[in-house]
Amino acid sequence: MRLELAERLRCPGAHTPTPLIVVAQETRARVLHRAIVGCAVCGLEARIAAGALTFPTGLRLTGAGAEGAADAATLDRLAALLHLDAPGGAILLTGGYARYAAALEAAHDVHVVVLDPSRDDGREARSIPFTDASFRAAAVDAWPAWLLDDLTRVVTPGGRIVAPAGTEPPVGARLLARDDQEWVAASEGGSGGMVELKRLKGGR
Ligand SMILES: [Zn+2]
Numbered sequence: 001m002r003l004e005l006a007e008r009l010r011c012p013g014a015h016t017p018t019p020l021i022v023v024a025q026e027t028r029a030r031v032l033h034r035a036i037v038g039c040a041v042c043g044l045e046a047r048i049a050a051g052a053l054t055f056p057t058g059l060r061l062t063g064a065g066a067e068g069a070a071d072a073a074t075l076d077r078l079a080a081l082l083h084l085d086a087p088g089g090a091i092l093l094t095g096g097y098a099r100y101a102a103a104l105e106a107a108h109d110v111h112v113v114v115l116d117p118s119r120d121d122g123r124e125a126r127s128i129p130f131t132d133a134s135f136r137a138a139a140v141d142a143w144p145a146w147l148l149d150d151l152t153r154v155v156t157p158g159g160r161i162v163a164p165a166g167t168e169p170p171v172g173a174r175l176l177a178r179d180d181q182e183w184v185a186a187s188e189g190g191s192g193g194m195v196e197l198k199r200l201k202g203g204r
Pocket residue numbers: 011012013015018039040041042043044
């Protein structure tokens with residue numbers, strides 16, 4: 001995990017938003033390879049090993065791996081939907097979109113975080129383990145529902161959210177376009193108060 005992203009980690013536990021404490025054990029070229037991660041509020045302990053962070057619930061965060069070559073047309077479409085017109089920043093991918101992580105990182109000079117909820121025990125509501133506005137865009141599968149609902153908080157206002165057709169944009173995201181494959185929406189920020197203000201100003 002990139003150091004600048006590790007600094008934005010937030011405890012996913014159901015309590016007051018609290019940054020995670022990260023004790024680095026092995027860092028190479030601004031990437032954390034091994035670290036101990038902890039929460040001062042709930043006592044959560046987790047480890048970063050081989051660059052991947054696994055939470056006690058089974059939720060996992062990784063960087064771009066050694067995914068196979070992605071089909072160029074699909075990759076271009078996804079980059080356009082995510083509005084990756086300039087380099088820099090970080091994007092969040094889950095599920096089927098994770099296969100494009102390495103190609104997007106290489107072609108668009110962005111940092112990619114892959115969130116894998118497939119082994120999460122699902123015993124309680126979760127939040128995405130990052131502070132507000134950590135990502136410029138996100139492309140996620142429909143499952144689990146809490147992930148989609150928490151996206152407008154972690155994607156910067158105006159940032160794109162892409163998800164497969166058959167789901168609906170979460171509250172706080174404005175639909176920009178949809179076809180039979182996917183929809184794309186713009187985050188309006190995760191704070192209800194701010195969304196309300198914007199609605200008043202925009203007359204919507
Ligand atoms: Zn905690």
